[in-house]
Amino acid sequence: MLDKFFNITGQGSNMKTEIVAGLTTFATMAYILAVNPYFLSVAGMDYGAVMTATALSAVIATLVMALVAKLPFALAPGMGLNAFFAFTVCGVMGCSWQLALTAVFAEGIIFLLLTFFNVREAIINSIPTNIKHAISVGIGLFIAFIGLAHKDVAIIVQGQGVPVHLGNLHSAGALLCILGIIVIGILLVRNVKGAILIGLLAVTVVGLIPGLDVTSLPKDGGLVSLPPSLEPIFFKFVGFEEVLSWKFVSILFVFLFVDMFDTVGTLVGVSSKANLLDSEGRVPRVKQALFADAIGTTAGAVLGTSTVTTYVESAAGVAEGGKTGMTSLVVAFMFFLALFFTPLFTMIPAAASSSVLVIIGIFMMSPITKINFDDYSEFIPAFLTMIMMPLAYSIAEGIAFGMLSYVILKVLTGRYKELNIAMICISFLFVLKYIYNIGE
Numbered sequence: 001m002l003d004k005f006f007n008i009t010g011q012g013s014n015m016k017t018e019i020v021a022g023l024t025t026f027a028t029m030a031y032i033l034a035v036n037p038y039f040l041s042v043a044g045m046d047y048g049a050v051m052t053a054t055a056l057s058a059v060i061a062t063l064v065m066a067l068v069a070k071l072p073f074a075l076a077p078g079m080g081l082n083a084f085f086a087f088t089v090c091g092v093m094g095c096s097w098q099l100a101l102t103a104v105f106a107e108g109i110i111f112l113l114l115t116f117f118n119v120r121e122a123i124i125n126s127i128p129t130n131i132k133h134a135i136s137v138g139i140g141l142f143i144a145f146i147g148l149a150h151k152d153v154a155i156i157v158q159g160q161g162v163p164v165h166l167g168n169l170h171s172a173g174a175l176l177c178i179l180g181i182i183v184i185g186i187l188l189v190r191n192v193k194g195a196i197l198i199g200l201l202a203v204t205v206v207g208l209i210p211g212l213d214v215t216s217l218p219k220d221g222g223l224v225s226l227p228p229s230l231e232p233i234f235f236k237f238v239g240f241e242e243v244l245s246w247k248f249v250s251i252l253f254v255f256l257f258v259d260m261f262d263t264v265g266t267l268v269g270v271s272s273k274a275n276l277l278d279s280e281g282r283v284p285r286v287k288q289a290l291f292a293d294a295i296g297t298t299a300g301a302v303l304g305t306s307t308v309t310t311y312v313e314s315a316a317g318v319a320e321g322g323k324t325g326m327t328s329l330v331v332a333f334m335f336f337l338a339l340f341f342t343p344l345f346t347m348i349p350a351a352a353s354s355s356v357l358v359i360i361g362i363f364m365m366s367p368i369t370k371i372n373f374d375d376y377s378e379f380i381p382a383f384l385t386m387i388m389m390p391l392a393y394s395i396a397e398g399i400a401f402g403m404l405s406y407v408i409l410k411v412l413t414g415r416y417k418e419l420n421i422a423m424i425c426i427s428f429l430f431v432l433k434y435i436y437n438i439g440e
Contacts, residue, residue, distance in 0.1 A: 002015070002337050012323065018324060021207075021322025021327040022322065023330060025328075028196075029315040030338065036243065039083060046232035049229060049234075049276075052228050052230055052306050053233060055335050055336070055342075057076065059246055064288075065292040065325065076335070081305040081306055082305075084258070085307075100251065101301050106300030108297035111293065111294035125286075126422035130407060131280070131385050131402045133379055134402060136429070137364060140269075144390075147354035148358060167369060172213065184200075196316055199359075203351055204352045223344045234303060259297070266314070267283050267310055273363065289310070300325050315364055385398045385402030388401040403427050
């Protein structure tokens with residue numbers, strides 16, 4: 001029945017592959033169950049309640065992606081956006097977490113409307129095919145850099161006199177990350193199914209060796225527990241008078257802008273890697289996928305967490321062969337289980353997930369062969385898209401540089417007929433963003 005519903009066989013996959021892909025995607029993003037509550041607790045929110053909200057919002061959004069969009073993508077509260085929520089909105093700007101949650105709720109409602117009227121779909125479809133392939137490559141470089149630069153791994157660190165340099169390779173985190181890359185690499189060369197998941201679990205087990213201090217068994221040996229109550233953060237929005245302020249509007253705009261183009265980048269990039277793009281370079285059932293994102297954000301705000309978005313770690317499952325909504329259904333089920341097995345799922349150390357991110361980054365390189373290197377009006381914007389994602393530490397900034405350079409080169413070389421209205425409008429918004437430093 002599931003095979004027929006998701007057309008698993010028709011997509012050239014099988015049930016075992018889809019399940020392994022789902023487990024792999026979940027394992028690479030399970031860190032959010034610990035990281036998101038930590039970030040939002042800095043803003044004054046209840047840690048346990050946020051953990052419950054994180055898992056539930058991931059379940060809701062990923063179920064919509066699985067059952068409606070039928071795509072192998074997983075969703076959860078997004079990294080970066082939760083940091084903006086906690087450290088900028090609630091920290092630097094001094095706003096209450098209730099006001100920040102209200103902005104996230106408003107963002108979700110606006111995204112529902114934009115998706116219903118096909119505005120977000122038009123944005124995705126307006127991106128040139130070469131830039132879509134470049135987005136995949138840029139995301140690969142970006143997530144590999146995230147893995148290598150994670151503070152608990154620190155293979156790449158902030159430099160003195162130079163932007164970055166090589167860190168301490170003798171640290172336990174760095175050594176285990178390198179071990180993970182080697183183990184997964186060997187398994188891949190030998191065509192072992194589930195290579196990424198096996199490697200991730202292997203590093204987690206090695207990390208339990210006394211003295212390494214990389215990971216540890218759950219305190220008191222408890223693996224099962226009821227999820228903490230949502231009551232401290234459930235439906236905690238500010239009054240209408242606080243919404244009618246420039247500060248609220250500016251916060252809302254940043255949430256909208258960053259989430260819009262991070263989601264677009266992830267959907268396009270991972271779809272390109274999975275060979276899901278159609279002959280015109282379009283993501284299949286993209287409207288339904290965007291609804292999953294919007295519903296997740298809206299529901300997440302009600303539950304009490306920051307913006308829910310499509311996860312770039314979905315590339316891990318795609319790399320394992322995941323092609324259908326069955327992959328994301330498995331992820332949703334695992335997040336549901338995590339509500340009762342949180343101590344177990346949060347054992348996965350950064351060294352393990354970082355090694356997986358590096359491997360995923362390698363996998364994301366393959367669409368570079370589809371980019372037109374002979375036409376500089378296509379290749380230069382593609383290159384800027386790829387290089388700016390890791391250097392600016394933002395998928396959205398990579399898309400901005402790629403789109404702006406594409407429009408400028410086409411106009412100034414007399415090839416403006418290759419542009420469309422949506423592309424020009426998007427580029428104009430990027431110009432306004434940089435002029436007024438929106439989100440800086």
